[in-house]
Each structure stands twice: as structure tokens, then as C-alpha cells.
Amino acid sequence: MQVASMHFVERAHDKLNDRELQKNLGTFKTRFVGARARSITELDDFEGTRDAAKEIRQRVLDNLDTYLELFEENATANGATVLWAETPADVNRLVLAIAARHSARKIIKSKSMVSEESALDHAIEAAGLTVVETDLGEYILQLNDYEPPSHIVGPALHKSKEEVSRLFADKHGTAKKTDIGELCMEARLVLRQHYLSADMGISGGNFLIAETGSVVLVSNEGNATLTTTLPRVHVAISGIEKIVPTLEDVATLMRLLPRSATGQSISNYVDILTGVKGAGEFHGAEHMYFILVDAGRTGVLDSELRAALRCIRCGACMNHCPVYQNIGGHAYGWVYPGPIGSVLTPMYVGLENALPLPHAATLCNQCGVVCPVRIPLPDLLRTLREKQVDRGLRPWTERAGFRLWAWVARHPAWYGLGTKIGSRVLKWMGGSNGYIRKLPLAGGWTEGRDMRAPAGKTFRELYAQSKRT
Amino acid sequence: MKVGLFVTCLVDLMRPSIGFAAIKLLEQGGCEVFVPVTQTCCGQPGYNSGERSAAKGLALKVLDEFEACDYLVAPSGSCSGMIKTHYPDLLSDEPGTADRLARLTAKTYELTDFLVNVLKLETVPGTFSGKVTYHDSCSSLREMGVKQQPRLLLEKMPGVQLAEMEEGETCCGFGGTFSIKFGEISSRLADNKCRNIEESGADVVVLGDLGCMLNIEGRLHRRGNTTTRVMHVAEVLAGIHRE
Numbered sequence: 001m002q003v004a005s006m007h008f009v010e011r012a013h014d015k016l017n018d019r020e021l022q023k024n025l026g027t028f029k030t031r032f033v034g035a036r037a038r039s040i041t042e043l044d045d046f047e048g049t050r051d052a053a054k055e056i057r058q059r060v061l062d063n064l065d066t067y068l069e070l071f072e073e074n075a076t077a078n079g080a081t082v083l084w085a086e087t088p089a090d091v092n093r094l095v096l097a098i099a100a101r102h103s104a105r106k107i108i109k110s111k112s113m114v115s116e117e118s119a120l121d122h123a124i125e126a127a128g129l130t131v132v133e134t135d136l137g138e139y140i141l142q143l144n145d146y147e148p149p150s151h152i153v154g155p156a157l158h159k160s161k162e163e164v165s166r167l168f169a170d171k172h173g174t175a176k177k178t179d180i181g182e183l184c185m186e187a188r189l190v191l192r193q194h195y196l197s198a199d200m201g202i203s204g205g206n207f208l209i210a211e212t213g214s215v216v217l218v219s220n221e222g223n224a225t226l227t228t229t230l231p232r233v234h235v236a237i238s239g240i241e242k243i244v245p246t247l248e249d250v251a252t253l254m255r256l257l258p259r260s261a262t263g264q265s266i267s268n269y270v271d272i273l274t275g276v277k278g279a280g281e282f283h284g285a286e287h288m289y290f291i292l293v294d295a296g297r298t299g300v301l302d303s304e305l306r307a308a309l310r311c312i313r314c315g316a317c318m319n320h321c322p323v324y325q326n327i328g329g330h331a332y333g334w335v336y337p338g339p340i341g342s343v344l345t346p347m348y349v350g351l352e353n354a355l356p357l358p359h360a361a362t363l364c365n366q367c368g369v370v371c372p373v374r375i376p377l378p379d380l381l382r383t384l385r386e387k388q389v390d391r392g393l394r395p396w397t398e399r400a401g402f403r404l405w406a407w408v409a410r411h412p413a414w415y416g417l418g419t420k421i422g423s424r425v426l427k428w429m430g431g432s433n434g435y436i437r438k439l440p441l442a443g444g445w446t447e448g449r450d451m452r453a454p455a456g457k458t459f460r461e462l463y464a465q466s467k468r469t
Numbered sequence: 470m471k472v473g474l475f476v477t478c479l480v481d482l483m484r485p486s487i488g489f490a491a492i493k494l495l496e497q498g499g500c501e502v503f504v505p506v507t508q509t510c511c512g513q514p515g516y517n518s519g520e521r522s523a524a525k526g527l528a529l530k531v532l533d534e535f536e537a538c539d540y541l542v543a544p545s546g547s548c549s550g551m552i553k554t555h556y557p558d559l560l561s562d563e564p565g566t567a568d569r570l571a572r573l574t575a576k577t578y579e580l581t582d583f584l585v586n587v588l589k590l591e592t593v594p595g596t597f598s599g600k601v602t603y604h605d606s607c608s609s610l611r612e613m614g615v616k617q618q619p620r621l622l623l624e625k626m627p628g629v630q631l632a633e634m635e636e637g638e639t640c641c642g643f644g645g646t647f648s649i650k651f652g653e654i655s656s657r658l659a660d661n662k663c664r665n666i667e668e669s670g671a672d673v674v675v676l677g678d679l680g681c682m683l684n685i686e687g688r689l690h691r692r693g694n695t696t697t698r699v700m701h702v703a704e705v706l707a708g709i710h711r712e
Contacts, residue, residue, distance in 0.1 A: 012653065012654055016654065322640045323654055326657050356650075359646070362607070363647075365607060366639070385519030389519040402515055402523050403523065405515070406515060406526055408509075409478075409510045409512075415509045419478075419482050435690050443649075448657075448691060449656055449688045450687045452687065455484075455485065457485065460476075
């Protein structure tokens with residue numbers, strides 16, 4: 001996908017002033033935050049489960065090569081083929097090669113964020129093949145000329161029922177429907193034909209189980225099951241970090257994933273797909289492929305940001321992020337929005353191509369508090385800020401400003417003089433009503449706020465006075 | 470006991486009355502209050518902007534300045550949180566500081582936490598009557614574990630009626646340099662906070678951090694709200710405030 005993260009501020013401005021979106025975001029926030037809060041109380045030891053989940057995911061990352069080899073061995077033994085994609089372009093190349101080998105003309109897809117990284121759908125269409133997204137949200141976006149997803153769990157949750165209703169009537173050429181059930185039925189009828197006529201199904205992978213060589217798919221619409229079992233060929237595309245050692249470990253993580261994501265105790269469907277259809281078996285694909293994607297992940301693994309790869313893609317960090325809640329996902333400018341996106345995007349597309357993202361957070365740590373695998377997101381954002389400084393990617397004025405500030409703050413006499421002058425200047429700027437309406441060098445502040453002027457003497461002056469008397 | 474007051478750079482420059490209010494409360498609790506005159510800033514602006522080496526120099530300075538105190542208390546969850554929860558990372562590769570640092574972080578407290586849990590203050594000097602809502606700052610709440618402490622103290626004042634606001638644990642949008650770099654988003658977050666404050670029906674929003682204070686106060690004023698007052702919890706409890 002094209003990276004537009006450098007335009008974060010402008011994009012956020014548009015989103016803040018998009019009244020339809022603002023209304024939709026309001027509904028989204030109340031629903032997801034409330035649902036998670038209720039559902040986590042079902043667990044006797046939610047915090048202990050988070051500890052266990054963190055430990056599982058961290059252990060995988062610390063021994064990733066071993067688990068990947070074990071996965072490859074077991075998946076191969078079950079009749080699947082394991083392929084490795086070093087770059088996003090490799091993902092597209094491998095998918096097209098598989099399609100060619102099996103003479104696939106029509107490809108259906110269940111939700112896969114990793115395939116967004118390489119803009120797989122465009123590559124499939126460019127090769128003259130047909131691709132149909134079957135996740136309802138992704139289907140809506142595909143219909144809308146491949147609008148990018150704005151959320152990793154609910155890709156179209158920035159859209160209202162009315163927008164979908166207009167889109168369906170327009171693209172399907174049907175009478176406009178307003179009832180959600182009717183809209184779903186309309187999508188279902190269209191998609192059902194594609195399930196039955198597709199040659200190949202592509203899925204993502206919520207977890208890859210090392211001990212069994214299986215892929216786990218967590219979904220609510222049943223589309224993942226149909227996509228992976230009806231066509232002759234199933235291709236599961238997953239980041240290399242999605243490995244989990246055992247089936248037992250999946251059980252632990254599944255206690256947290258749906259609850260953290262949508263506030264469900266369990267998703268409507270959990271598919272565990274192991275190998276190809278055996279002799280005499282009725283369900284399943286005849287050919288099964290895994291495309292395991294690096295595309296920047298080993299770079300993260302080898303950095304101070306390794307913890308970010310523990311992510312199980314629940315979306316809780318963005319659901320609870322005050323910035324995301326107010327601007328939505330598109331402003332972030334790439335595949336993964338919100339706090340985890342602001343960590344992963346710079347690492348996957350280059351620090352220099354996503355400079356605003358690590359700074360686009362108040363570091364309020366609401367994300368860290370809700371993350372089911374305890375990723376210290378604010379710390380990782382801060383680490384990325386340090387990387388920007390180390391690589392000379394910040395404006396020289398900012399760097400010079402901090403150097404000056406640090407020097408003055410280490411020299412109390414100069415600091416005292418500076419603040420003494422500063423407090424008087426600010427008092428003067430406040431004028432008769434005591435509020436400053438414009439601040440030089442801090443225009444961002446006074447764009448939407450005033451600043452109450454200080455009384456004109458610093459604490460250190462007043463304290464020294466009080467000690468003298 | 471000798472308590473070192475970490476005044477904080479924003480209190481020093483913007484609202485000195487809060488520093489005096491903190492001193493009054495600590496003295497009421499029987500402390501000998503010591504104010505190192507060379508103190509400036511905890512280093513957080515640099516630390517959060519990726520300017521680690523700039524921040525480190527200031528952290529070492531704080532380490533020296535409060536060495537002789539039994540406690541370090543700050544009228545801010547943000548600055549005390551910086552010292553208690555982030556100095557260990559910031560100074561992790563600084564030779565010979567580990568023991569001194571462990572002593573510093575163990576004795577560092579946010580003001581209301583210290584008043585409630587160490588001094589076990591039974592009465593407060595301030596007299597205040599009116600409906601107040603308390604704004605939890607992110608760092609107080611999520612770094613320093615401060616939630617009930619300021620409310621317990623406010624409840625000791627017979628005239629105070631506490632009213633919780635909606636989304637009370639949501640960030641006000643300050644975020645240090647975030648408020649300048651992303652002024653529009655920051656203002657929107659502040660606006661949401663102001664609306665929740667107004668809807669609580671409180672006459673005063675009480676809080677414990679200067680960043681939130683300047684942000685909320687500034688946004689309320691820009692919204693045209695000149696009636697809801699913004700006060701630091703120390704000012705309310707001590708009965709010392711501007712005007």
C-alpha cells in the first residue's frame with residue numbers, strides 16, 4: 001500500500017472536520033470500549049492471563065527461528081507447502097505463481113491485513129485475475145474502489161449504515177435497503193456465488209501453531225470457513241511473528257483476543273485448519289500453502305522494539321486511543337493505524353517515511369493498559385522518537401531548542417533569570433484579561449486554546465523573598 | 470522527616486501558588502520541607518522527545534539535589550512519574566547510579582498520595598464549598614496509581630460535593646509537545662474533556678497536574694466558558710490560590 005503517513009497532520013485535519021465520520025467514530029468508541037470492559041470481568045484472573053499471554057508471545061519471539069522450523073516441518077508433514085516471502089513484492093509474486101500453477105482464475109479472500117501491506121488485490125487484478133473480498137467490511141471497501149481499511153478488526157467501521165446502503169444500491173444495482181439484516185443478506189447472496197465458483201481462497205492467519213502446523217482463523221461471519229474450505233486451493237498468508245508453540249497456548253490467547261477486540265467471550269467462528277483434505281474427507285482444500293512474510297519483521301525482532309511483535313491484532317490499543325477515537329484510522333496513512341500502527345509503520349516502511357507517527361500520541365498509556373500481551377506502547381513510541389533524533393531526522397531548530405533548554409536547565413542561575421523574564425513577558429502578553437490568545441513558537445497551542453498568563457513572578461523568586469522576611 | 474519539594478518547572482513559571490500550597494500541606498502533616506534552590510526540571514520534555522542525553526543530565530541533577538531528603542514529593546503525577554517510573558530506564562547505562570537511583574525512586578511520591586498514604590493526613594487547612602469534579606491525569610492514574618487519594622482528601626472538606634465526569638480516565642489531550650505539534654487534535658481532545666466537565670455540573674474542575682491544567686483552562690476559556698474554575702488540588706486543600 002502507498003504510504004501517506006507523512007501527511008498525518010493534514011489528513012487528521014480533514015477527519016476532524018468530517019461530520020459523518022465524527023458521528024460514526026462516536027458510536028464506535030462507546031461500543032468497543034464498553035464491550036471489552038464488560039467481557040474481561042468474565043475471567044477470574046484477567047491480569048494473570050495477560051501475563052501468561054505475554055510470556056507465550058515473548059518466548060516465541062525469543063526463539064522464532066526454532067518455532068518457524070518446527071511449524072514448517074509439521075505443516076509440510078500434513079501436506080501443506082510452506083513458502084517464505086522476504087518482501088511485500090514476494091508475497092504478490094508467490095500468490096500469482098500459485099494461482100498460475102493451479103490455473104486459478106477467480107480468487108476469494110477472507111480478511112488479511114498482511115496482504116494490504118503488498119496491495120495484493122491490485123497485483124491479482126493487474127495479472128488479469130478476479131479477486132473478491134468476502135469479509136463484509138473488506139467487501140464494502142472493495143466495492144468502494146478499494147478504499148483502505150481504517151481499523152484492523154473492523155476495516156469499514158468508519159462507514160455508517162446509510163453510506164453502505166447507498167453504496168450497495170449503486171454498485172449492486174438493487175433497490176436501496178435500510179435494514180442492516182437486509183443489507184447483510186444482499187451481500188451474502190452476492191458472495192455465495194463467488195464462494196461456489198472460486199478456484200482459490202486466500203486467508204490471513206491469526207495464529208500459526210508450531211506443534212501441529214495449523215493455522216487459526218478467528219472470525220464472526222463464517223466467510224473465513226467458506227473461503228478456506230470450498231475452493232480447491234487455500235493460501236494462508238501470515239507474518240512470521242504469528243507463531244504460537246502449542247494448541248494449549250492458543251487456548252490461552254483465545255481467552256483474550258475476542259474479549260480485547262470486540263468484547264465477545266468467543267468469536268462466532270474459530271477455524272483450526274491442519275493440512276490438506278485427506279482421503280475420504282469431505283471438507284477442506286486439496287492444496288494448501290502458507291506464505292510466511294518477513295517484510296520488515298526481522299528488523300523489528302533485532303531491535304529494541306521486539307515487544308511490538310507480540311501483537312495479536314485485537315485492536316484494543318486503537319479502540320482505546322483518544323487520538324484514534326477522534327480521527328479514525330485513515331489519517332495514519334498506512335495499513336496499521338493507532339498506537340501499534342505508529343510503532344510498526346515506521347519500522348516497516350522506514351522511519352523517514354512516517355516521521356509524525358511516533359509523535360502522534362499523548363503517551364497517555366491507555367493503550368498499554370488494555371493491551372492483552374502487555375506491549376509497552378508508549379515506551380516503544382518514545383524509543384522511535386529517540387531513533388529519529390539519532391538518525392538526524394528531526395528539524396535542526398527542534399534539536400537546537402532542546403540543546404539550549406537542556407543547557408539552561410542545568411545552570412540554575414541562567415534558568416532562574418530566563419524564567420524570571422519569561423514570567424513577566426507572559427504576564428504582559430496576557431494583557432488586562434490575563435489570557436494569552438497567540439503564542440509565538442507555540443501556534444499549535446493557541447490554534448484552539450488560550451493560555452492563562454502567570455502572575456509575573458516565579459516560585460523561586462517568591463520563595464526566596466519569603467525566606468528573607 | 471525531611472521532605473524535599475520538587476516544585477516542577479511549570480509550577481515555578483506558571484502558578485507559584487501551587488508550590489506554596491504544597492508546602493503548607495506538608496508542614497501541616499508535620500514535615501520539615503526542604504526546597505532545593507537549584508532545581509529546575511525533571512527532564513521529561515527531552516525524554517519524551519527522544520532527546521535522551523539532554524534528559525539524562527537533568528535526571529542526574531535531580532538525583533544529587535534530593536539525595537539528602539527522606540522523601541521527594543511533587544505536586545504533579547507527571548514529574549513524579551518521570552522520576553519514579555522512567556529514571557530507571559533513562560539512567561540504566563549510567564555507571565554507579567543504581568543504588569542511589571533505587572533510593573530515589575522508592576522515596577518519590579505524588580503529593581496527594583504522600584498526604585494520604587505516608588502522612589495519613591486527617592484534616593486539611595482549606596475551606597471550600599461547591600461542586601467539584603476531579604480530573605485524573607494520565608500519569609497520576611496510570612504511572613503513580615493515584616485515583617482515590619485526591620478524592621479522599623477533598624472529602625475531608627465539608628463544603629465539597631464531588632461529582633464524577635463521564636470519560637474521567639480519558640486523556641485531556643495535553644501530551645507535552647503533542648499539544649503544540651498536533652494542536653488541532655490536542656484541542657479536540659481538550660474540547661471533549663471540557664464538555665464532560667461542563668456536563669458534570671461542577672463549579673470547579675480540580676486536578677493534580679499543570680499540563681492538564683493549562684490545557685483545560687485554556688480550552689474552557691476559548692470555548693467562552695468563564696464560569697467553570699480550574700484549580701490544582703493542592704490549592705483547594707490548602708486554601709491558597711490566585712484571586
